[in-house]
Amino acid sequence: MAVYTDVTEEELSQYLRGYAVGDLMSYKGIAEGSENSNYLLHTTAGTYILTLYEKRVDGAELPFFLGLMQHLARKGISCPLPVERRDGSLIGTLAGRPAAIITFLEGVWMRRPTAAHCREVGKALAGMHLAGADFEMRRENRLSVPGWRHLWEMTRPRADEYEAGLAAEIDGEFAAFAEAWPDDLPSGVIHADLFPDNVFFLGDRLSGLIDFYFACNDLFAYDVATCLNAWCFEKDNSFNLTKGRALLSGYQSVRPLEPAEREALPLLARGSALRFMLTRLYDWLTIPDGALVQKRDPSEFIRRLRFHRHIASATEYGLTAL
Numbered sequence: 001m002a003v004y005t006d007v008t009e010e011e012l013s014q015y016l017r018g019y020a021v022g023d024l025m026s027y028k029g030i031a032e033g034s035e036n037s038n039y040l041l042h043t044t045a046g047t048y049i050l051t052l053y054e055k056r057v058d059g060a061e062l063p064f065f066l067g068l069m070q071h072l073a074r075k076g077i078s079c080p081l082p083v084e085r086r087d088g089s090l091i092g093t094l095a096g097r098p099a100a101i102i103t104f105l106e107g108v109w110m111r112r113p114t115a116a117h118c119r120e121v122g123k124a125l126a127g128m129h130l131a132g133a134d135f136e137m138r139r140e141n142r143l144s145v146p147g148w149r150h151l152w153e154m155t156r157p158r159a160d161e162y163e164a165g166l167a168a169e170i171d172g173e174f175a176a177f178a179e180a181w182p183d184d185l186p187s188g189v190i191h192a193d194l195f196p197d198n199v200f201f202l203g204d205r206l207s208g209l210i211d212f213y214f215a216c217n218d219l220f221a222y223d224v225a226t227c228l229n230a231w232c233f234e235k236d237n238s239f240n241l242t243k244g245r246a247l248l249s250g251y252q253s254v255r256p257l258e259p260a261e262r263e264a265l266p267l268l269a270r271g272s273a274l275r276f277m278l279t280r281l282y283d284w285l286t287i288p289d290g291a292l293v294q295k296r297d298p299s300e301f302i303r304r305l306r307f308h309r310h311i312a313s314a315t316e317y318g319l320t321a322l
């Protein structure tokens with residue numbers, strides 16, 4: 001469920017006067033998503049998504065996220081285009097929250113992605129990496145190693161409640177990352193959360209990328225590693241080599257990975273698994289049962305982490321020489 005803030009018809013009609021999007025015909029809350037409140041809007045001018053940004057999004061960072069979508073859309077990446085207000089700004093205030101309207105993308109997300117979908121995602125990710133090269137704003141990845149440490153300090157005391165021995169195991173992970181985490185690989189703007197629910201398809205054709213609210217500047221190969229984690233494991237947590245091969249060859253058909261990126265991929269995939277395990281564990285331990293925020297299962301990412309620990313080379317993910 002992701003409608004945390006209710007909006008009355010009167011408030012919304014008033015708000016829309018700040019935009020050249022016609023008059024309100026209907027609107028309804030969207031159940032999917034987890035961070036913000038989203039509404040589907042029908043106006044006399046078309047269909048839009050209205051987002052009210054909730055507490056977990058820092059309002060000061062909205063110009064980066066919305067500016068990035070605008071930049072990428074103008075470069076031909078299929079992603080929502082933020083709608084400008086009559087005064088040229090992208091962000092307003094509605095029901096006491098920062099708010100924005102973005103264009104509606106057709107398509108559905110794949111509950112059971114195939115290798116063909118994975119290949120399309122790899123291509124789209126590489127296209128986004130290239131298109132972001134001349135985006136002028138910067139945002140540090142607050143969910144990289146120092147951010148993980150902070151989350152871990154908060155979750156460690158209760159980690160063994162989730163699984164006996166987890167605290168010691170994750171301490172070992174941090175010890176491994178302290179020495180080895182790379183900082184000299186090709187970097188730029190990354191999506192950082194390109195999971196299946198953030199990619200729309202019409203059949204096998206990718207129709208759009210959404211949810212840029214974790215986007216930041218970081219290593220391109222880390223984004224690739226996150227996609228391997230998000231797209232190439234099956235429900236039983238086994239790695240699907242065919243999907244890995246498809247995703248990586250799709251990516252490399254647009255942006256070939258450098259030798260150092262290939263070499264770092266197992267470590268980056270392990271770090272990415274740790275990142276999603278930690279945010280999920282934090283939510284698991286802190287969000288009360290019955291709350292509106294959807295809690296996701298940390299154990300999927302504990303298993304991925306263990307899998308990556310035993311990978312010696314990215315060829316085991318299906319990476320082939322070009």
Ligand SMILES: Nc1ncnc2c1ncn2[C@@H]1O[C@H](COP(=O)(O)OP(=O)(O)O)[C@@H](O)[C@H]1O
Pocket residue numbers: 002030032033034035036037038049080102103104105106197198210211212213
């Ligand atoms: N531009 C868009 N076009 C069509 N649907 C969208 C668009 N943006 C968001 N949605 C819908 O809203 C849902 C939640 O959006 P998302 O950005 O993932 O929210 P959150 O940041 O809260 O996780 C998506 O699953 C999708 O159904």
Ligand SMILES: N[C@@H](CCOP(=O)(O)O)C(=O)O
Pocket residue numbers: 033034035193195197198211276279280296
């Ligand atoms: N992809 C993350 C959760 C982020 O949720 P989203 O609805 O904003 O994509 C995870 O799987 O843990």
